[in-house]
Amino acid sequence: MQLKPKNTESAPADEGIEKVNTRAVVKEISMKVLFAVAAALFVVAVLTICIYLLVDAIPTIGEIGFVKFLTDDRWLIRSERFGIGSLVVGTALSTIGALVVGVPIGLMTATFMAFYCPKWLYRVLKPLTNILAGIPSIVYGFFGLTVIVPLSRDLVGGGGLNLLTTSIVLGIMILPTIISISENSLRAVPKPFYEGAVALGATKERAIFRTMFPAASSGVLTAIILGMGRAIGETAAITLICGNIDQIPGSLADPFITLASAIASGMGYASTTNLERPALIAVAAVLLIIILLITTVVMLLKKKKY
């Protein structure tokens, strides 16, 4: 490599430039190829997961029976009752519960951080949300098991492993997602929006909730939907605190089961020789489809400005 520059120096000037140019072009092309390969690998990984899951799942669902698979509310691996009705309802209810807990707190915190927070406090709060986002979910599960479960047992009775407990823990888990994304989108709204509202006589609160929030609505919605995605796919924490009962919960005090927790608690036992393992893969495929739908919605929302 070191010899080459000497050669170019001894050669006539424009020939040297040409050589340097070709070397730069080669370098550029090789880097382009490298980046393309990296991108291709990632695309291949995503496609492999999707295709593998769907290809494996479709025959299994066919064998179980599509309608039975979706509507049967008993999930008994050992008795070969593979109905994901209670799993889907459980996932939906726990997600709604998480949103009920997480969205108001998250949005109000984001408002506080974007508009009311003194600088010194912001320097504390911002890292705190990052820490909250970084805590492994199993730790949330233990927190739920040792702190929230006894509370909920006192509050609504029963075993404490129920919809209420899960909603609270999940609500806390989705906070960092909701806070950071909605705060960023609130901050991205141009200042004149706010100033204009105040100049027209609006109070600070009015300016924030009537001007800034509508302007940042797509970002706020993205935050909520991403939080929803996290709640739907959450596994480790939920498996510890939902109770894993394959029933549609009739109240907040009832235990339930989600798609993800059914996979997690069944995987250790499921036999590959019959429908047990394939059924779990089919559940994983359903989970994947739900998450893909949510990601699509987020992509559509992102087209807006803030």
Added chain:
Amino acid sequence: MKKIIMAIASTVLACGIGFAAVGCSDSGDISVYNRESGSGTRDAFLELLGIEEADLNTGVAQLSSTSAVIQGVAGDEKAIGYASLGSVDQTVKALSVDGVAPTEETVADGSYKIARPFELMYDETELADNDLLAEFVEYLKSAEAQEIIAEEGYVSVVENAPAYTAPEGTLSVTEITATGSTSVGPLMTVLADDFASLVGQDVQVTVSGGGSGQGISDANEGNSDIGMASKEVVDGTDITNDNVTIYQLCADGIAVIVNTANPATDITLDNLKKIYTDKSLNWSDIGVEFSE
């Protein structure tokens, strides 16, 4: 937009609280704890009680480990659950079944009704090549191992076991794996530690979980050196690999556990079956009165 979201949110919350207040009334006050579908302990318990899985009162929780069930029952006054006799500790109370207390003697002589075998599966043809596996199997059949089995609260099924002698030469294999039942796992870990100290060489038996089903399939497919199962393993149906030998390590009683605040000391097999099939049952229905 915000107002609509908040309105929906508060409606859902209100409905939820309303449900919570009403919904509790249709089930009894017994907090029934189960293991999850597929667990060896659950399979054994249901089979021994003669309960179909679809009829099972799934209760308040189906937990994925023995310790989680014990922890759950320990923290819930109205709870009932089941766990391996060997893993039951002071935090919960084990009930007598039909007047027979769950002890080693009653499990060994068969008078305690809810008992099951701990089975190990290994490839017979591997023993020639894998000297560590051969040595460990020899140890498992020895008097030293039986002593540990008894110490851990399980029931030895080997009579007049010979004393274990450490190998003369250095073993060529230094690590073997045992996978499967999480009920057998804790006992195997203790046995493996004792074995390592007796051999006096740098060898290791790695014990990991996965459940009885995993243990059986690992043994069939040769994924691990020893498969562990906490239920009866049938040669020919469960074990399809002809080279695999089944060895019963010991017997284990499944203890019926309740909270220490529960005044009951005995339960009939019939009542136990009722509790695990009928959701509406209260403790008072089977004659257990809590002092409030």
